[in-house]
Amino acid sequence: MTTLDSGVDSLADVTSSEDRLRRFLLGLPGVDQVGAEARAATLGTRSIKTTAKAYALDLAISMIDLTTLEGQDTPGKVRALCAKAKRPDPADPTAPQVAAVCVYPDLVATAKHELKGSGINVASVATAFPSGRSSLAIKVQDTKDAVAAGADEVDMVIDRGAFLSGRYGLVFDEITAIREAAGDAHLKVILETGELVTYDNVRRASWLAMLAGADFIKTSTGKVSPAATLPVTLVMLEAVRDYHEATGLRIGVKPAGGIRTAKDAIKYLVTVNETAGPDWLDPELFRFGASSLLNDLLMQRTKLATGHYPGPDYFTLD
Amino acid sequence: MSRFEYAPAPESRAIVDIKSSYGLFINGQFTDATDGKPFKTVSPASEEVLAEVSEAGPADVDKAVRAARKAFEKVWGPMSGKDRAKYLFRIARLIQERSRELAVLESLDNGKPIRESRDVDIPLVAAHFFYYAGWADKLEYAGVGDDPQPWGVAGQVIPWNFPMLMLAWKIAPALAAGNTVVLKPAETTPLTALAFAEICQQADLPPGVVNIVTGAGRTGQALVEHPDVDKVAFTGSTEVGRAIAKSVAGTHKAVTLELGGKAxxxxxxxxxxxxxxxxxxxxxxxxxxxxxxxxxxxxxxxxxxxxxxxxxxxxxxxxxxxxxxxxxxxxxxxxxxxxxxxxxxxxxxxxxxxxxxxxxxxxxxxxxxxxxxxxxxxxxxxxxxxxxxxxxxxxxxxxxxxxxxxxxxxxxxxxxxxxxxxxxxxxxxxxxxxxxxxxxxxxNTFNRFDPTSPFGGYKESGYGREGGRHGLEAYLAH
Missing domain, CATH: 3.40.309.10 (Aldehyde Dehydrogenase; Chain A, domain 2)
Structure with missing residues (x-):
């Protein structure tokens, strides 16, 4: 296993050439699939009740990147989503706002306008999302367009083809180029773990993205199955924890896609708490990429407060 | 709250019904001990007394062994493997049905976390009974000869660390092979064994096939030294294992011992x-x-x-x-x-x-x-x-x-x-x-158990294997 506590200087060294980067990534400790999945399953058995549940539900709501990424998206749809982001529960103003609204670049301006003054960020996918199959020039332009339209956060995809064929340098250079194009916007790097398949690849891709300047590492586009899973998120949380230990820098994690219930969301929060630690229980460092999750969180929240479930029609469908 | 503090999430005790006192389970009935003093079992997490349990003296152990002998000769030994399997499957299903109750009882009496008794101990207990139920009518294919025969009466002494799981490791293969048993649970953790006695009643297991005698070292000694016991099985310390090996040396008894470790x-x-x-x-x-x-x-x-x-x-x-x-x-x-x-x-x-x-x-x-x-x-x-x-x-x-x-x-x-x-x-x-x-x-794993996998030691960790096909061998004369 590679010793990771060697500090920032030696990590800078790691990225000085493709060969060194490659050797570093291949030298990372392996992940035992059975063990990682067993650990995630055990964390999933934590029983979060009463006050802890109330805390977790509100925290989860505040960590949502409320997302719509469909060909059929319209300004009307985005406006409705933004209204929901600002006031998730029409019946209860104490429900917290979500962290961000996530849209395609052409709808950033609409979202930005709707969310003005709310404190909610606008995130935009970019770089030929979701496949990433385009030239670097187009990906850079895509990113610049999103930022110019006002995106506070950019969710880019990595070139999985390049990663799987071992061209780590290419993936690294692309992330640094987008990092530059994104300027001050927060950069989330989507690994698309459903296409990387092995946990060893997930760990390597996590380190690669962090070394290249990601602010967040994100599991999935939501367009590939499987999207986020608890064991994949566990492996990524271990990576940000180890990266923090080596550099002092905290990188965020965003599981996206497939998290639909409050129960699942709480399992993720437990995993964050017991893996990366309580510092990561913050929308600055952990997000859920989701849409339907929000209504279940709101319903459980109402249940906890009032003792009974309102019907699903009491929550908005946007 | 600024930190994610997990609020208490206690499993309810209401599901278990602990009696104030328990007799010995002999010949299908709970009976009072004739020559031992009752003792208390406590919850190690609080020192609260959970119940009073009878101590079986030599006369009680004798009664239990006689009941087991009679059941072996009249009912369980002659019964077809297929019919024995029906009882074992029934017991396995009852354990699953009562799993939550058994998990709470185990955690109360033993002190182990409910997460383990619920997710590890009790599911494995049921799995052992299901697994050996499947063997009961296939003994001639166990690789121990064409016509393997049960020993007769098995005297079994188990430890307190996995009270019900160790009971399952002992009783399931013994019954599948056609033996009857007298089992002594550890003195600090007798409650799930007594709940198991109730399950035997619920399953209509013929009287005497399973007998549970509670007590400490003296009871265990009376059991393993009883002349009409054919097979001794013990899990516990190397020190006690050595004493048992000495006491059965030169007798007709077959022995398996699962002792200490320093892995x-x-x-x-x-x-x-x-x-x-x-x-x-x-x-x-x-x-x-x-x-x-x-x-x-x-x-x-x-x-x-x-x-x-x-x-x-x-x-x-x-x-x-x-x-x-x-x-x-x-x-x-x-x-x-x-x-x-x-x-x-x-x-x-x-x-x-x-x-x-x-x-x-x-x-x-x-x-x-x-x-x-x-x-x-x-x-x-x-x-x-x-x-x-x-x-x-x-x-x-x-x-x-x-x-x-x-x-x-x-x-x-x-x-x-x-x-x-x-x-x-x-x-x-x-x-x-x-x-x-x-x-x-x-x-790349540790402490993984499965009923199909044999388990046992080298050197001073004991001899014989439990679990899997090998575990049957210990209960068959061949």
């Missing part, structure tokens, strides 16, 4: 580090370390020693010690005051001999028997904490430089129950497994 858990520099840390934790802190095959000696390759230790300590900081019935508890109570005293004594000896002791900060409940998860570094082969079984949440860490040295150190113990290997290199796993003198060798 090496061996970590190589190319190990999958995060899962290895989980495996170390699971190896020694599972069931408060009250596990005969616990990975109590951690052997770490020197090149990764610092990193492994730092990560292990960080992980130990997240272990939750406390109320066994809380669903978020990772480490429960030590089973008895006597065991706590032994753990304390050996830990003190570890310090006195110069090893460095470390435990994470953790608040222990005021009542009950508690010991924090503890790791000793700077331990050498010469230290007593590296040689003697502590049977508690105490890990001794040693180092090695080469695979050869790891093997030498791992084997340098009078025990030989289990071992663990952590490496990404498959060829090394196979090479190591061939060199290690241990009955069970786990690779």
């Amino acid at each position: 090496a858990n061996i970590v190589f520099e190319d190990a999958p580090i995060d899962q290895t840390i989980e495996g170390i934790v699971n190896g020694i802190f599972f069931n408060q370390g009250h596990v005969c095959c616990a990975g109590s000696r951690l052997l770490v390759q020197e090149s990764v020693y610092d990193e492994v230790l730092a990560r292990l300590k960080r992980r130990m900081g997240t272990l939750r010690v406390g109320d066994p019935l809380d669903k978020n508890t990772d480490i429960g109570a030590i089973n008895s005051a006597a065991q706590l005293a032994k753990i304390r004594e050996l830990s003190q000896i570890g310090e006195d001999e110069g090893a460095e002791r470390w435990s994470p900060e953790c608040e222990l409940p005021a009542n009950g028997y508690w010991f924090p998860p503890t790791v000793f570094t700077g331990v050498s082969q010469a230290h007593r904490i590296a040689r003697e079984e502590i049977f508690g949440p105490v890990l001794s860490v040693l180092t090695f430089r080469t695979p050869q040295e790891a093997v030498e150190k791992a084997n340098n113990t009078p025990f030989g129950l289990s071992a663990g290997i952590w490496t990404d290199k498959g060829s090394r796993i196979l090479w190591m497994a061939n060199q290690l003198r241990a009955g069970v060798v786990w690779a």
